[in-house]
Amino acid sequence: MKKPRQNRMLTSGLAAVVLLSAAGFSHGAEWRNDIADRAKRSVVAVIPVLPRDAVNNDEPEGTGFPVRDGNTILTADHVLGPATSVRLRLSDRRMMDAEIVVRDPETDMALLRISERITPLLLDGKVTPGDDVCVAGNAFGLGISLTCGIVSATEIRGIGFNRIEDFVQTDAAVNPGMSGGPLFSRAGRVAGMASAIFTKERDGNLGVNFAASIRMIEAFLADGLDGSIDRRPQGLLLRAEENRGENGRMRAKIVRVVAGSPEEGGGLRQGDFLIAINGLAVKGQADYLFATMLFPAPDTLIYTIVRDGKTQSIPITSQMEEEIRDE
Numbered sequence: 141m142k143k144p145r146q147n148r149m150l151t152s153g154l155a156a157v158v159l160l161s162a163a164g165f166s167h168g169a170e171w172r173n174d175i176a177d178r179a180k181r182s183v184v185a186v187i188p189v190l191p192r193d194a195v196n197n198d199e200p201e202g203t204g205f206p207v208r209d210g211n212t213i214l215t216a217d218h219v220l221g222p223a224t225s226v227r228l229r230l231s232d233r234r235m236m237d238a239e240i241v242v243r244d245p246e247t248d249m250a251l252l253r254i255s256e257r258i259t260p261l262l263l264d265g266k267v268t269p270g271d272d273v274c275v276a277g278n279a280f281g282l283g284i285s286l287t288c289g290i291v292s293a294t295e296i297r298g299i300g301f302n303r304i305e306d307f308v309q310t311d312a313a314v315n316p317g318m319s320g321g322p323l324f325s326r327a328g329r330v331a332g333m334a335s336a337i338f339t340k341e342r343d344g345n346l347g348v349n350f351a352a353s354i355r356m357i358e359a360f361l362a363d364g365l366d367g368s369i370d371r372r373p374q375g376l377l378l379r380a381e382e383n384r385g386e387n388g389r390m391r392a393k394i395v396r397v398v399a400g401s402p403e404e405g406g407g408l409r410q411g412d413f414l415i416a417i418n419g420l421a422v423k424g425q426a427d428y429l430f431a432t433m434l435f436p437a438p439d440t441l442i443y444t445i446v447r448d449g450k451t452q453s454i455p456i457t458s459q460m461e462e463e464i465r466d467e
Contacts, residue, residue: 179276188223203321215320265331277318298426375401380424406456
């Protein structure tokens with residue numbers, strides 16, 4: 141006679157748990173609703189206008205979002221392909237012409253300029269592994285939609301998508317058409333820009349997706365807003381080697397110093413181990429290339445090296461690549 145009562149109590153308890161969970165989920169989902177509203181107001185579809193003989197079957201449309209003054213649109217460079225001009229599609233389906241300001245295939249980023257201001261998104265979204273994030277993008281050209289997940293890893297470099305890389309890895313779904321879309325932190329700020337999908341056989345989401353980090357975005361904007369890329373020259377060739385006898389971690393051995401480079405002028409030598417640049421740990425060529433973008437010329441940088449077992453700090457001042465080519 142008591143078992144039915146116990147079952148009813150268990151059922152009531154489960155119902156209470158379900159109701160509490162639902163209430164908690166609703167409250168926790170409000171940040172996603174806020175991001176969806178921001179994406180609807182600001183994120184745009186990027187439609188490259190190609191020459192007649194050019195076809196882009198893989199990703200005929202992409203995504204972009206306004207930064208800084210609201211008249212500047214950030215997108216992925218590979219979205220543009222051989223485009224001669226660009227059109228944008230807004231959330232209300234209006235079309236808008238955009239001017240290509242600058243392209244940077246080394247980082248896979250590009251800037252467009254529009255005459256009508258769109259509410260810019262806030263940058264500086266700091267994220268760490270485990271944080272909730274969402275990506276807004278024009279998946280398969282169907283319009284702006286939102287996918288959410290977590291940050292899987294940060295400071296991912298040397299994968300080989302681009303020459304210069306600093307990725308946030310996420311399991312938030314990223315599909316063709318979403319390249320150039322913003323990666324939002326839970327606070328609703330941009331923490332990255334969707335750039336690449338890791339896949340072996342097909343171009344679709346497998347839960348291993350990459351967004352250019354906010355540090356890369358900020359460095360690119362600081363350099364490219366004037367319409368040109370004036371990057372610090374790259375004068376070292378490094379090889380990653382295991383640091384035997386200590387902790388087994390990788391370190392970067394200088395195998396070549398380019399003649400006439402700032403590094404040669406600063407006294408770096410073949411056989412030195414490069415440990416850090418301005419505090420940024422260097423374990424291989426990918427870290428060095430990122431540093432050449434992150435720290436603008438002609439700032440003086442501190443190269444931390446190990447030579448003959450002793451650690452040294454060497455200040456090196458670089459000219460910009462454009463200045464070196466003009467000499």
